[in-house]
Amino acid sequence: MDKLEVPVYLITGFLESGKTSFLQEIFESGEFADGERGLLISCEEGEVELDEKATLACKIDTVTLDEEEELTADFLENCKNVYKPKRVFVEYNGMWDPDTILSVDMPRGWEIYQIVTMIDASTFAVYLNNMKSIIGNMIKCTELVIFNRCSEEQDLPMFRRNLKALNSNVQMMFEHKDGRMIELGKDIPPYDLNAPIIDITDDDYGIWYMDVADDKDRYEGKTVRFTARIMKNRKLPKNFCVPGRKAMTCCAEDIRFIGFLCKYPELDNLKNGDWVTLTANMHYERRREYGGVGPVLYATEVVECAAPEDELVYFN
Structure with missing residues (x-):
């Protein structure tokens, strides 16, 4: 296996799920403002735009993909030769098949390092009822799911159970709509754990x-x-x-x-x-x-x- 020289961070989720805001927080944190060049491959255009100051500070170049068919080994190889990035961020279209990027031949030294899925908790129940197969494709390969825009009225333990059924190893974080993190703790099951049987x-x-x-x-x-x-x-x-x-x-x-x-x-x-x-x-x-x-x-x-x-x- 080639030595990992360029980590690829895959950020996926449906449109307006918070992917761009998540990337903005990463770039503003200063973690990647170390002088190394980075590349952002954007696969969809949402309402939120990245702050140019943050991308400049992290030396992030941006390229846009409009069609899933454009995500090929030749495209990635060209990105490597033109931009010479030391790290790559992919803002992936949640309606595209994850296997498209997971199966494409990466340039030598490139490797997917982390997969994060963003989910808007306010619309998750609707997506779960109507697009569960697409959600399943996203979650099956995800390491971390971040639910944002959460509220006390939502059945967050049910959200967690459904994702664990799709991928038992997935980790989850829940962010309240006011920005604070929510600790769910253990679910309270609907049966008596202290009963003799x-x-x-x-x-x-x-x-x-x-x-x-x-x-x-x-x-x-x-x-x-x-x-x-x-x-x-x-x-x-x-x-x-x-x-x-x-x-x-x-x-x-x-x-x-x-x-x-x-x-x-x-x-x-x-x-x-x-x-x-x-x-x-x-x-x-x-x-x-x-x-x-x-x-x-x-x-x-x-x-x-x-x-x-x-x-x-x-x-x-």
């Missing part, structure tokens, strides 16, 4: 699944009960299966099975695909199947049952 309803399965993956201290040693479909796999150890549900993480074309490893001594009595109500003790263990530490269910009772009316689960 935590009953997980069909509607709450997605919330439980995300919370279990994120917060082992809440669930270590707990007993849970939920309805799931049994999935067997020859690659799993004897008496192990994965009880779970199908989830729509992005769109109708992006449905996947989600569940956790489970040990049940009488697994031979069940067929692959059976619907069951399962009661199990939860423990977190280092497992090859997870590639690290993950939740393991130890079933104490398994009762066959009918499939739920809606087999899909959601993360709202």
Whole structure:
């Protein structure tokens, strides 16, 4: 691999999501006012314009791309030869396919260093309902999402759950519309964590699944009960299966099975695909199947049952 000489910072998001304002803050911070030349590749034109003083202080040259098809290896190579930047910022059009820039051959020494997605919290629910597949494409490769223009009336924990369903590793920041940062803390789940048996309803399965993956201290040693479909796999150890549900993480074309490893001594009595109500003790263990530490269910009772009316689960 070529030595990283020119880091490429990819800033994406829909029009008017705050990308330009974010870049303005970066350039005004003085972090990049070190005398090295930089290049900004702008892929759309919003209402906010960069302050020329900030770009001059950071020695930022700007080029504009109007069409996605123009983003080619030849274009980037020409940028390298003409501007000779030591760092590159790409203000990416949120309606363009992220794979366009992620798959293009970068000039020697160039490499995407960080991907940040800006989201306007005031319009996010509308986009989520109507353009979830496009949001999914953006989030799947993002390292950091910054929600701006947040308010107390918005269901920010729901925003977080939906993005975690799309990319479990994504980090998120929430900025109030007055500029201060909002610390969400832990979600309060819609079920009783202190009950002898935590009953997980069909509607709450997605919330439980995300919370279990994120917060082992809440669930270590707990007993849970939920309805799931049994999935067997020859690659799993004897008496192990994965009880779970199908989830729509992005769109109708992006449905996947989600569940956790489970040990049940009488697994031979069940067929692959059976619907069951399962009661199990939860423990977190280092497992090859997870590639690290993950939740393991130890079933104490398994009762066959009918499939739920809606087999899909959601993360709202």
